[in-house]
Amino acid sequence: MAGTKDRIMAAGAELFRRNGYAGTGLKQIVSEANAPFGSLYHFFPGGKQQLGEEVIRTSGLAYIALFDLFITPAEDLVSGIEAFFAAGIATLEATGYVEGCPIATVALEAAATNEPLRQATADVFTAWIDAGTEKFAAFGLSAEAARTLTITAVNNLEGAFVLCRSLRDTEAMAVAGAATVEVAKTLMSR
Secondary structure, rough: OOHHHHHHHHHHHHHHHHHHHOOHHHHHHHHHOOOOOHHHHHHOHEEEEEEHHHHHHHHHOOOOOHHHHOOOOOOOOHHHHHHHHHHHHHHHHHHOOOOOOOOHHHHHHOOOOHHHHHHHHHHHHHHHHHHHEEEEEEEEHHHHHHHHHHHHHHHHHHHHHHHHHHHHHHHHHHHHHHHHHHHHHHHHOO
């Protein structure tokens, strides 16, 4: 069984992903984590702000593993990208369009009003871009082309999650995946 801090972090990540930062209360987090309320302030003396930053950084960096899961073992870049976006479709369908990206959810709502959370999301997105650039370059793309492809993939994926969750349809994710594949093909042909 996970320790109390880990349960609080996991509950925070899940609730931020589903409800956003502002839409998630501390009582809700400790209830979901099956933890005493005081334990939240024991582990996170800065309260919700500190918890939010730690959840963003921890869960955001965990998403880098998706590159290793889908892109690294792919026979070619196109099939890796297709698998990546297909997994996004599967996640949306399996969760009834409730789950998306916790980083984007918080970034959209907090970027203009909460500098520590904005910085945490910026750090995560930067780490994603750096990791994706490295993984895509392994398929023979220049560093510049790999970075362009990574930014395209992240933009398309995050935008598609927003549209799919709102429309309750996966068409936007399928279109985003196909568009990312076309960018990859163009960059590979240079």
